[in-house]
Amino acid sequence: MNIQNDTIASVLEIFKIGIGPSSSHTLGPWRAAQRFQNDLKINDQIEEVESLQVDLYGSLALTGLGHGTDIAVLMGLVNADPVTVNVDDVQRVPQEIQIGKQLHLGAVKNIDFDLNNDIALLKSQSLPYHPNGMIFTAYDKDHNTINTQTYYSIGGGFVVQEGELPHDDVVSVPYPIKSGLDVLAHCDVTGFSIAEIARANEASRYPQLDSELENIWSVMIDSVFQGCTKVGKLPGPLGVVRHARSMVQPIIGCQECDQSVEGWINQIKKAPKSFDQVLKLISAFAMAVNEENASFGRIVTSPTNGSSGVIPAVLLYYIAFSGLKVSNKEINDFLLVAGVVGGIFKDSATISAAMGGCQAEIGVSSAMAAAALTEGMGGSPRQSLMAAEIAMEHHLGLTCDPIGGLVQIPCIERNSMGAVKAITAAHMAISKDPSKAIVSLDSVIKSMWETAKDMNTKYKETSLGGLAVNVSVRTPEC
Incomplete structure (x- = not known):
C-alpha cells in the first residue's frame, strides 16, 4: 500500500519478515x-x-x-x-x-x-x-x-518497477513526517511521545497494528534464539564458523534452555550483569541473527537483512538488562520509534548499501535502535533523536566490502558493533541537554547522503574494494 507523499514509509514497511542473506x-x-x-x-x-x-x-x-x-x-x-x-x-x-x-x-x-x-x-x-x-x-x-x-x-526489500505510477489507494495520516524536525514539531504540539505519534499514524493504515508488531518481534527473537543455539559452519566457501552460541553458553549455562525461546530468555534475565558479560551477550545476540541470515534463515529487515541483528540485540538489552519492566506494549513502542527513524533515513537518503555503503545499513539500524532505546528508558523526543544522530555520526563513511560477496565478513561482526554503539548513544543522549546539541538528526542524515554520493562505487556492495580485495580467500566468482 502506498502512502501519501508528505509522510515517511510505514513502520510495517521498514520491518519486513523475509529470508536472508540480503x-x-x-x-x-x-x-x-x-x-x-x-x-x-x-x-x-x-x-x-x-x-x-x-x-x-x-x-x-x-x-x-x-x-x-x-x-x-x-x-x-x-x-x-x-x-x-x-x-x-x-x-x-x-x-x-x-x-x-x-x-x-x-x-x-x-x-x-x-x-x-x-x-x-x-x-x-x-x-x-x-x-x-x-x-x-x-x-x-x-x-x-x-x-x-x-x-x-x-x-530494505523495497522494489520499484520502471515506469511505475503512484497507486490510488492513498492513506492520510494525522501527523505527516518527512524529517526529524517534523517529529519534534508534532511532539511539541500534542505532548505525545514519538511512539504515540507513530501509533496514531500507523493506526490509520493498519487496524491490527499491535498484533503485526508482536509477530515481527516473534520472528526477531526466534532468529536470535536459533542463532544462539546452533553450531557448525555457515554456507559458502569461506568456512565461517558460527560463534554466537560459544559466546552465550558459558555465561547463561542451562543446556536444556535451548529447548524453548521462553526458557532461554528467562535464563538470559538471570545472567550475571557485569559489564564484560553483558557486552558479550549483546554482541552475541546481534551476531546470532546475522548467522541465521547468512544461512538463508528467516529474519526481519531492520531496516535491511545485512543489519538485521542490531535492533533485536538492543531490544533484548532493554528487556533483560535495563532494569525496567518491559511489557508487550513497550516492545511495540520500541519498534514504532525505530521504524519512524528508519523511515526518515529511507526517504531522505538511502538504506541501500549499493547506494550508500554500510553506513546506510548498520549506521541506520544503529540510529534506529538508539532512538528507540532512549525513549524506552524515559528519554524525551529530543533526546531520542539526539541518540539517533550520535549513533549515525559515528558510522559516517562506513563502506560495504563483503568478502566473496557473502553477507558474512565483515557483516556479522558489524552488527554487534552497531548494537553496542546504539546502546552507548542512548546512554549518552539521555544524560545530555538536547537544547545544547550542535548536530541535529536531519543534518547528519544530509551528511550521510552526501557521503554516500561521494563514495567510490567499489565500496558500495560490489566486492571490488576494501576487505573484499585485500583478504586472500578462495571463493567462486561472485
Whole structure:
C-alpha cells in the first residue's frame, strides 16, 4: 500500500519478515520475481510461456551469487512467499531446478530453465535508476517476447518497477513526517511521545497494528534464539564458523534452555550483569541473527537483512538488562520509534548499501535502535533523536566490502558493533541537554547522503574494494 507523499514509509514497511542473506540482493529480487510471475497471470500469459530470461545488472550481478540472488529469483518465480515458505525449501527447490532444468512457473506451469544460461550476470552494465537493476523477459514457443519488465531493488526489500505510477489507494495520516524536525514539531504540539505519534499514524493504515508488531518481534527473537543455539559452519566457501552460541553458553549455562525461546530468555534475565558479560551477550545476540541470515534463515529487515541483528540485540538489552519492566506494549513502542527513524533515513537518503555503503545499513539500524532505546528508558523526543544522530555520526563513511560477496565478513561482526554503539548513544543522549546539541538528526542524515554520493562505487556492495580485495580467500566468482 502506498502512502501519501508528505509522510515517511510505514513502520510495517521498514520491518519486513523475509529470508536472508540480503534485503536488496535476496528479498528484493525475490519480490520482483513474484511480481513478474503475477503479472503474467493477470495478463493471462502464463500458459504461453515456454522460456524465461533474467538479466541482473550492477551490484546484483557483481555480488548476486554470494547473496543468493539466483536462489531468490527462482523462489519468486515459483511463487514461494518469503514470509511463509519452509526455510528448508529455500535450498531444496533451487537445487531441484538446477538438476532437473525445469521451473514450475507461478506454481502453474513447468517450463525449461537452465540456471547457468537463463540468469545472466551483466557485471559491467548498470541500469539508470539504481545499481540493483534486473529485467525479466518471458518468451513463447517461437521465442517471441510475451512480457518484459524492469525492476529495481532499492534497499530494505523495497522494489520499484520502471515506469511505475503512484497507486490510488492513498492513506492520510494525522501527523505527516518527512524529517526529524517534523517529529519534534508534532511532539511539541500534542505532548505525545514519538511512539504515540507513530501509533496514531500507523493506526490509520493498519487496524491490527499491535498484533503485526508482536509477530515481527516473534520472528526477531526466534532468529536470535536459533542463532544462539546452533553450531557448525555457515554456507559458502569461506568456512565461517558460527560463534554466537560459544559466546552465550558459558555465561547463561542451562543446556536444556535451548529447548524453548521462553526458557532461554528467562535464563538470559538471570545472567550475571557485569559489564564484560553483558557486552558479550549483546554482541552475541546481534551476531546470532546475522548467522541465521547468512544461512538463508528467516529474519526481519531492520531496516535491511545485512543489519538485521542490531535492533533485536538492543531490544533484548532493554528487556533483560535495563532494569525496567518491559511489557508487550513497550516492545511495540520500541519498534514504532525505530521504524519512524528508519523511515526518515529511507526517504531522505538511502538504506541501500549499493547506494550508500554500510553506513546506510548498520549506521541506520544503529540510529534506529538508539532512538528507540532512549525513549524506552524515559528519554524525551529530543533526546531520542539526539541518540539517533550520535549513533549515525559515528558510522559516517562506513563502506560495504563483503568478502566473496557473502553477507558474512565483515557483516556479522558489524552488527554487534552497531548494537553496542546504539546502546552507548542512548546512554549518552539521555544524560545530555538536547537544547545544547550542535548536530541535529536531519543534518547528519544530509551528511550521510552526501557521503554516500561521494563514495567510490567499489565500496558500495560490489566486492571490488576494501576487505573484499585485500583478504586472500578462495571463493567462486561472485
